[in-house]
Amino acid sequence: MTLNRLLKELELLLSDIAFTGIHHIQPVTLQKLEDLKKWMIELNMTEGIRLIDKFIQSVYEYKAGKQSVETTISSLCALEFYEKTTSGKQK
Secondary structure, three states: OOOHHHHHHHHHOOOOOHHHHHHHHHHHHHHHHHHHHHHHHHHHOOOHHHHHHHHHHHHHHHHHHOOOHHHHHHHHHHHHHHHHHHHHHHH
């Protein structure tokens, strides 16, 4: 997978999450993030990998009642910021 395609896929997933809401994230969406993370490993995108891991863990902790929705949204925003700034460098 090319970097541009990976970033486009990440952008679409983040848009889906924002549209459906943190409360309604499906396991398949988190699995898609895990799949993108595998491509990031191949491309040595350590910050993207860290942010995806942090967001996924945050979702699980939120759903378990161990943290606030604000913390999970903050993780989502950090991942989206990463996607936008990385995409901007590609143009």
